[in-house]
Amino acid sequence: MAARETHARPTGARHEALGLHPDDLLEMYYHIALARAIDERMWVLQRAGLVPFVISGQGHEGAQVGVMWATDRTRDWLVPYYRQLAACLVRGMSARDLMLGLFAREGDPSSGGRQMPAHWADPRHRIMTTSSPVATQYLHAVGIAYAAKVRGTGELVVTSMGEGSTSQGDWHEAMNFAGVHRLPVVFMVENNRYAISVPTRLQMAVEDVAVRAAGYGFPGVVVDGSDVLACYEAGREAVRRARAGEGPTLIECKVERLTAHSSEDRQEKYRPTADLEAARSKDALVVFKHYLEQVGVLDEARYTEIYRRIRAEVNDATDYAEARPMPDAATVGRHVYAEE
Ligand SMILES: Cc1ncc(C[n+]2csc(CCOP(=O)(O)OP(=O)(O)O)c2C)c(N)n1
Numbered sequence: 001m002a003a004r005e006t007h008a009r010p011t012g013a014r015h016e017a018l019g020l021h022p023d024d025l026l027e028m029y030y031h032i033a034l035a036r037a038i039d040e041r042m043w044v045l046q047r048a049g050l051v052p053f054v055i056s057g058q059g060h061e062g063a064q065v066g067v068m069w070a071t072d073r074t075r076d077w078l079v080p081y082y083r084q085l086a087a088c089l090v091r092g093m094s095a096r097d098l099m100l101g102l103f104a105r106e107g108d109p110s111s112g113g114r115q116m117p118a119h120w121a122d123p124r125h126r127i128m129t130t131s132s133p134v135a136t137q138y139l140h141a142v143g144i145a146y147a148a149k150v151r152g153t154g155e156l157v158v159t160s161m162g163e164g165s166t167s168q169g170d171w172h173e174a175m176n177f178a179g180v181h182r183l184p185v186v187f188m189v190e191n192n193r194y195a196i197s198v199p200t201r202l203q204m205a206v207e208d209v210a211v212r213a214a215g216y217g218f219p220g221v222v223v224d225g226s227d228v229l230a231c232y233e234a235g236r237e238a239v240r241r242a243r244a245g246e247g248p249t250l251i252e253c254k255v256e257r258l259t260a261h262s263s264e265d266r267q268e269k270y271r272p273t274a275d276l277e278a279a280r281s282k283d284a285l286v287v288f289k290h291y292l293e294q295v296g297v298l299d300e301a302r303y304t305e306i307y308r309r310i311r312a313e314v315n316d317a318t319d320y321a322e323a324r325p326m327p328d329a330a331t332v333g334r335h336v337y338a339e340e
């Protein structure tokens, strides 16, 4: 984290009540903007035929950065889902790491170039591998949280998924087990109102996923995912509860999916244009920038500097990953069959 150069006087602004320094806010904004820039570059590379597939975190970044900012990046765990590019950046993965995975190159920390894109993992940063069947990550998170509790390590686990995935039995089993054993886990649901083309009203008979937490004996809260500070505040309280042995919390962030489900989807087939336009007005990247300008933390010079840094990082990561070799063909059986 950058040295604290800013010494603004107290103004009664929301971030001050949360104990966030202006330099924290700038770092949070940088992570949101970097995630967006990497994601946008991924689409360009996919459309150019250089990489096979993209599934986007665009519209989810503010919620992820807000909640993750409340965790301890040296000891807590993340069991991510495919839209959590921004969460992985907060945990310490670099633009190069992410691009290595996209290009499936040697040295990709997620899988050594073996998994499809967006199946994030990084043992160096306690990011557990993302499984393709949705909702399995909640079970993995609960297993890690159970181990942390038994061992008394004081660690906690954050995991996340979309609202559609909460229809899976795995989700309910994980919620129940975590509630019974009061496990140190922060459950996120990133509710973007669609599961591919299926809208929420065809997926569940309640308005908010969060109400279901009551059935498992712990709190569920709804947060506006475009409000980064509100997400941070919810994350902080969930982390406090987990650390104090009070058990899990479910944080439902209402977010917007700003792209099609993936590069294999055409959302204009099922999503009205007005719906997408309304979503764009709830983009945390824009909303948070306005906040930072209002409280005098972000000015033209800082903004230009942040984007100069981001452009350089994304260009470097793209060139670096593209130039790396493919994994050695002789290692094709690694992690599948035992090696001599
Ligand atoms: C068990 C399982 N069923 C179906 C799929 C195919 N699938 C991948 S993503 C997805 C939609 C998930 O929607 P949601 O949980 O709302 O997450 P979002 O993509 O909207 O963030 C589906 C059905 C899968 N990967 N795993």
Ligand SMILES: [Mg+2]
Pocket: 162, 163, 164, 190, 191, 192, 193, 194, 195, 196
């Ligand atoms: Mg969804």
